[in-house]
Amino acid sequence: MKEKIIKIIDNLNDNGKINKKEILLLLTNLCDSENTKLSKIEIESLQEYLREKAYIKSHKIFGNKVYMRGLIEFSNYCKNDCIYCGIRKSNKNAQRYRLSKDDILECCDEGYKLGFRTFVLQSGEDMFFTKKRIVDITSSIKNKYPDCALTLSIGEKNYDYYKAIKESGVNRFLLRHETSTEEHYNKLHPKELLLKKRLECLKIIKELGFQTGTGIMVGSPFQTINNITNDLIFIKKLKPEMIGIGPFLPHEDTPFKDKDKGSINTTLILISILRLLFPFALIPSTTALGTISKNGRERGILAGANVVMPNLSPLSVRKKYSLYNDKICTDEEAMEGLELLRAKMLAIGYEITGERGDHIKHIFKQ
Numbered sequence: 001m002k003e004k005i006i007k008i009i010d011n012l013n014d015n016g017k018i019n020k021k022e023i024l025l026l027l028t029n030l031c032d033s034e035n036t037k038l039s040k041i042e043i044e045s046l047q048e049y050l051r052e053k054a055y056i057k058s059h060k061i062f063g064n065k066v067y068m069r070g071l072i073e074f075s076n077y078c079k080n081d082c083i084y085c086g087i088r089k090s091n092k093n094a095q096r097y098r099l100s101k102d103d104i105l106e107c108c109d110e111g112y113k114l115g116f117r118t119f120v121l122q123s124g125e126d127m128f129f130t131k132k133r134i135v136d137i138t139s140s141i142k143n144k145y146p147d148c149a150l151t152l153s154i155g156e157k158n159y160d161y162y163k164a165i166k167e168s169g170v171n172r173f174l175l176r177h178e179t180s181t182e183e184h185y186n187k188l189h190p191k192e193l194l195l196k197k198r199l200e201c202l203k204i205i206k207e208l209g210f211q212t213g214t215g216i217m218v219g220s221p222f223q224t225i226n227n228i229t230n231d232l233i234f235i236k237k238l239k240p241e242m243i244g245i246g247p248f249l250p251h252e253d254t255p256f257k258d259k260d261k262g263s264i265n266t267t268l269i270l271i272s273i274l275r276l277l278f279p280f281a282l283i284p285s286t287t288a289l290g291t292i293s294k295n296g297r298e299r300g301i302l303a304g305a306n307v308v309m310p311n312l313s314p315l316s317v318r319k320k321y322s323l324y325n326d327k328i329c330t331d332e333e334a335m336e337g338l339e340l341l342r343a344k345m346l347a348i349g350y351e352i353t354g355e356r357g358d359h360i361k362h363i364f365k366q
């Protein structure tokens with residue numbers, strides 16, 4: 001079996017090829033200790049074999065650069081009630097806030113001075129931000145900082161909304177599908193949220209020419225190895241430019257408060273597989289990884305990730321954007337936080353860069 005797994009990893013590394021059966025075999029043997037016949041030592045050596053291939057692949061393309069994105073969490077109001085989410089509408093303990101356009105621009109000003117050339121605006125699905133309001137904000141940012149890339153992560157919208165923000169200059173859009181198995185999706189979301197709608201949104205985003213990001217929570221309640229296999233197949237077909245995956249972390253004010261955390265190991269294995277599948281993809285080493293383990297973000301980079309997203313939101317609101325428990329939302333000012341992250345990356349031989357870091361397919365389209 002060990003030889004078979006090595007062959008699968010080699011073929012993925014050399015030719016970017018892997019089929020559904022092979023993904024299932026790989027995941028079962030590397031991530032599911034109950035259903036593999038391999039010994040612990042064999043599993044660990046295969047995990048390391050995969051990690052090293054992904055590390056080398058990432059290094060060949062991006063060198064020792066890690067792109068930084070300035071994250072601005074501008075509203076934690078949300079009309080939805082996703083079961084796992086700390087800012088779901090029925091969480092009465094969430095302290096709601098909304099940043100004004102001036103607040104957001106101030107965050108960009110500070111970020112720009114610190115060298116950020118990508119801003120990521122993230123929020124719940126806040127109905128206050130109509131198409132007109134959001135376009136006003138995004139065009140102001142693009143007018144003020146034409147050399148910066150702008151990413152939005154604001155959930156499901158209709159075609160006209162996505163089109164308007166694209167025309168306002170927004171370059172990238174993140175919409176994690178979370179799981180591509182309908183039965184599983186329905187266990188994580190209230191009945192009015194449909195997987196079909198989520199996938200349609202992703203299709204529109206891609207067709208409109210956004211650099212598109214999707215991804216999953218690893219170890220979300222009820223998730224199986226089959227589900228993750230389906231997710232990899234889905235991602236393979238979608239060909240996103242950005243792929244964000246992080247471990248599931250429970251939030252105390254949600255029905256999933258007593259569920260187990262996702263596994264850091266499985267998350268790292270998936271990052272490595274995704275790096276080999278998509279050598280040029282922008283893959284963040286997520287805040288959730290940094291939350292689950294002190295050196296989680298470094299391990300993410302060493303497993304093939306190439307992006308970090310320091311927080312540029314004002315200190316007064318950072319703790320309120322609480323998607324899960326113990327989220328690392330440091331008490332440092334943006335500059336201090338960035339310096340700490342820079343030091344952590346330097347310690348593993350990486351350098352944080354302020355370059356825009358567009359996906360290679362989009363570099364010449366700007």
Ligand code: SF4
Nearest residue numbers: 078080082085088124
């Ligand atoms: S996951 Fe997103 S859409 Fe769902 S409740 Fe949380 S913020 Fe809202």
